[in-house]
Amino acid sequence: MSEFFTVRTPAEAHGLLHQHFAATVRTEHIATADALDRVLAQTITSPQDLPNFVRSTVDGYAVNAADTYGASPGLPAWLTVVGEVPMGQSSTIELHIGDAALVHTGGMLPLGATAVVMVENTQMVDAQSIEVLKPVAAGENLVQIGEDVRTGEPVLAPGRAIRPQDIGALLALGITEITVAQPPRVAILSTGDEVVPPAQAPQPGQVRDINSYTLAALTRRAGGEPILGGIAPDDRAALDEMARQALAQADMLVLSAGSSVSYRDMSVEIIDGLGQPGVLVHGVSVRPGKPTIVAVCNGKPVFGLPGNPVSAMVIFDLLVAPTIQQMLGALTAPQKQVQARLARNVASAAGREDYVQVRLEQRENELWAVPVFGKSNLIYTLVHAQGCIKIPLDAGGIYENEWVTVFLY
Amino acid sequence: MSEFFTVRTPAEAHGLLHQHFAATVRTEHIATADALDRVLAQTITSPQDLPNFVRSTVDGYAVNAADTYGASPGLPAWLTVVGEVPMGQSSTIELHIGDAALVHTGGMLPLGATAVVMVENTQMVDAQSIEVLKPVAAGENLVQIGEDVRTGEPVLAPGRAIRPQDIGALLALGITEITVAQPPRVAILSTGDEVVPPAQAPQPGQVRDINSYTLAALTRRAGGEPILGGIAPDDRAALDEMARQALAQADMLVLSAGSSVSYRDMSVEIIDGLGQPGVLVHGVSVRPGKPTIVAVCNGKPVFGLPGNPVSAMVIFDLLVAPTIQQMLGALTAPQKQVQARLARNVASAAGREDYVQVRLEQRENELWAVPVFGKSNLIYTLVHAQGCIKIPLDAGGIYENEWVTVFLY
CATH class of the missing domain: 2.170.190.11 (Molybdopterin biosynthesis moea protein, domain 3.)
Structure with a gap:
């Protein structure tokens, strides 16, 4: 870890990660009928003509x-x-x-x-x-014989997320078992002396753990298997020990880091000590989400996400989800999105990607994206949002009435 | 059942179905942490201020x-x-x-x-x-106290499909259990003397069962619980008995009907005999998918889908999935879609909704929708498609280069 980190763009963060981490896809054999949304890890060629009679x-x-x-x-x-x-x-x-x-x-x-x-x-x-x-x-x-598919024709490629019609198409050829990627195990650790489990009544000054469960659900959506590592206190030795244990039993570690500066400094040192080469990125030019840590420790990706729930989710979507997809060997699917008109001016600063939470409103025949403003430490900002819009690195904002792409949650 | 049916538009089919079927949502209590993608069946109001300290x-x-x-x-x-x-x-x-x-x-x-x-x-x-x-x-x-959410404030409404951030928001309030809709049980029955289970090697003239498994996966996606009823032979008594048994153990029955005219006539009679009021629609103005049967039998919806896999999927999306969503009490989510330019002219006939399978191609900075032409009895038409476009009832087609909305699979 070099002493001073400069803030990186998301593209630079991706680049550094890919430079130090080459995902290997672990596979397993499952019944085709149970393969919905799993990622194919083999090339399927047709063993027969379909149909095989006129x-x-x-x-x-x-x-x-x-x-x-x-x-x-x-x-x-x-x-x-x-x-x-x-x-x-x-x-x-x-x-x-x-x-x-x-x-x-x-x-x-x-x-x-x-x-x-x-x-x-x-x-x-x-x-x-x-x-x-x-x-x-x-x-x-x-x-005609073979009009649907011919013997030896490649029909599905590795990296494809299996859809309902793909299941039908495989079974039509008698392919009742397929090789798919195993979900990468993603250890999730919340940190902070103020954080208590959700079932516990917080005392004054305490808050319930939000991020562990939100990140676990996001991990599932991305195709990973979340492993909840619990809540680590603001104590260097304890956090270090819990981070090591969590990483040992998983393929990736996601820390929802404490939010104070001293705490973040401690996290970056602990993450850096988990293995080689250690911390690659400390700070990305994204709002919300700037205080993000990206590391690779002995071949496993480690992410330190900001503690604010909105920031944590933005950075998960931007950096963690693509890494899970890479570990699944998944091809990029078209992102789920809608076009809408922006309901009010949104300012940004050049040199920074802004992610603005929006809800959708149907006004007569047009869909409008209405920004949900709220501090990034308010979880209900995300609850009221149906998606987000991205203001690119080089833009100073987007004007009211312009058409924008809303990435749906 | 009146002796003669006229072909109905999709809107008319929906209208007739809603006129005779009022869904009741069955509920269950589950852990909030396990509620991803489940449909909320209660109103959640906040039991506390969040945060409850400055x-x-x-x-x-x-x-x-x-x-x-x-x-x-x-x-x-x-x-x-x-x-x-x-x-x-x-x-x-x-x-x-x-x-x-x-x-x-x-x-x-x-x-x-x-x-x-x-x-x-x-x-x-x-x-x-x-x-x-x-x-x-x-x-x-x-x-401030209550800046995220205030005591007594309604935070989530029934019908909402629970997202990762909603799980976090509920747990932030200490709501560790919620009431959600039970998945409706959807019995699925394939029919036809020519249809054999996928694991079996088909003899000349036989084909493997595609639709049972495609429809089961589509049912899961829509939030239902599929129950495979097997393959019924082209025999009135056997089909009648299997349809009755399947419907008895489920909340809805989906028949993947035989494709010949005589067979379809038999299906419509058998469905009509399953209960009151019986068959409501026999034929919809949709291509592919015209020979569709919609019925309500003693309070349960019954659908006879065309046997062709492409038609079956189009009609499932159009009629069956919305009915499952209704039985979940689910609010309509914005459909997942992208805008793209149409890569060639597509003709249609006025008075008919056409669903055209397309794949997406990125050409320079624009996304193009390339029609995947193929007979609706070819399953690989669907495999090569990433979504479909809809040509409305009153349109005669769409020209090359026009912008279209692609509904993603």
Whole structure:
């Protein structure tokens, strides 16, 4: 740790972190049906053609397309109905010139059939014959072998968060088990002599632990497994011991640091002592969230978040969540967002990223983002917010009525 | 059931459903710390002021603001330091005129203090006295009692999906248990002689069950508890019996109906026979998804979804998910979406809502929505899509380059 730290931009903080920390993805094997929102850790290629037989997409008659050419209501094509293809079975029927077979949507085409005539475009003459009123081209009203996916085709890549339709698509190929990333274990430690567990009635001067539980829920959302390390007192030896223990049993440590300057100085020294190379960043140009510590200690990321709940959440989203995603090997998904018009001027300072909490208001046909102003030590600022807007590093603010992107919570 | 059904718009289908089905929310009591993404089923009012003591927001000296008026570097105010407020304790110190007490960020102000001077704006003279270089106004650098939330103030309303920050905010007030909605049980039944379980190797003419598992995952996402009812054969008595059993053990039934016309006719009759008033809608003006059945049977919603996976998912999102949300008493959250430019013309027919699957492509600084064309019976259409766009009932299509809203999966 160098003696003096300069405040870093978020991009510089990311850069330093990536320079000293290379995530390795730990994997496990699970049932595909249980894989919702898990991150795939293998390449899936299709073991088969899907479908693996030619299927009708309509109710009608399987025919040789050529037998229908030129057919019209005035001059229909007469075909002999030689049977019906039962659903879920291959047919023993083989069509010869002038033959047709009744087939249902999703049913298998019999040998010799090249298209399906929709039942609406036929007229039954008697039990053994139909009139076709409209021609079909070869390949019409059917799904070809491998049209959905072909044998050997890569279908899902590592890093994908599994969605409902992906589960269906894997099971359609008979892939009932997959390799996914194990959730990284994130130890969370709250600190401060004034902090008591939520179930305890605080005495004057004490406050309940908010951050442990908010950070645990944020960790779950990001795909990690939170491990609550408890509340460390304002005591160097005790905090050092609890931080070591928490880090030992986890893949990452998040400290919700005490808020006073002397306390922050102590945190940075303790974090720096947890392993090599130690503290990389002390202070980021973000409001709220400036007094942030980023470290890598013997191959594990360690974050010292500001104690204020709003700052802690902003920095979690900015630095911790992306690190969890990296440890999952997750590809970046498009962030959940809406466009809205800003309901009032918001000032910022150039050289600093500002994150402003907003609630959304539908006014006639437009969505408006209304800033929720409140000190960053007020948790209800976050409760009243539905998302936040970002004022970039080089901007001096955003004017009322401008369109902004709201990142939704 | 009237003999003839006319195709309904989605709005009409919602209207008919709401007319015959009034959801009652079943509740349960759970630990607040475990409540992420659950839907609150009570009104939370604050049992206390937060904070319940005056807290400093900086490191500095608690003072009587009047003692600092007019102070400047040239003419500082001299104050006597009478002690330090320890973190997490109420102080026995009482400030008199000309007194100051050392206080840390988050610490409790001593009696008689009306503001805090930041340590940066003071100079230590000796162990007992400081110079104040800048005046503070009363109330400066502190959080008042109840500034975050006041006793009796309503803080969270029923219907809210609990977010990480809400967990923190509840625990800050000592609310360690809350009443939330129980997930509605959604029975899911796949049908068709051609459908086999995913672990089974399909014979020619057979396909694996996709929809049960996709619909189960979609149900979980919407907040419901899926109950897989298995695969019913194309047999009226068997399907009827399985549908009755599935509905009996659940709050809602979702049938992934067979795709052939005769099969759909059978489904509609069986659903109609499950209870009063029976089938309300048979056919909606949506593509894909037209052959949809909506029913209420003895107070439980029943949906017959098209067998094609794309259609089934579109209709689930449009009709089933909102019904699950209603049974949770959930308020509508802003839908997750992005704005993008459409990469090619998409045609539609007036009088029909079209849902077009798209993938997203970043081209320079703009996000583009590229339609993923594919028959609605191809599951990989959904796998390649990152979301969908909606072409409204009265539109004939959307032109290339127009901005569209992409609803993200």
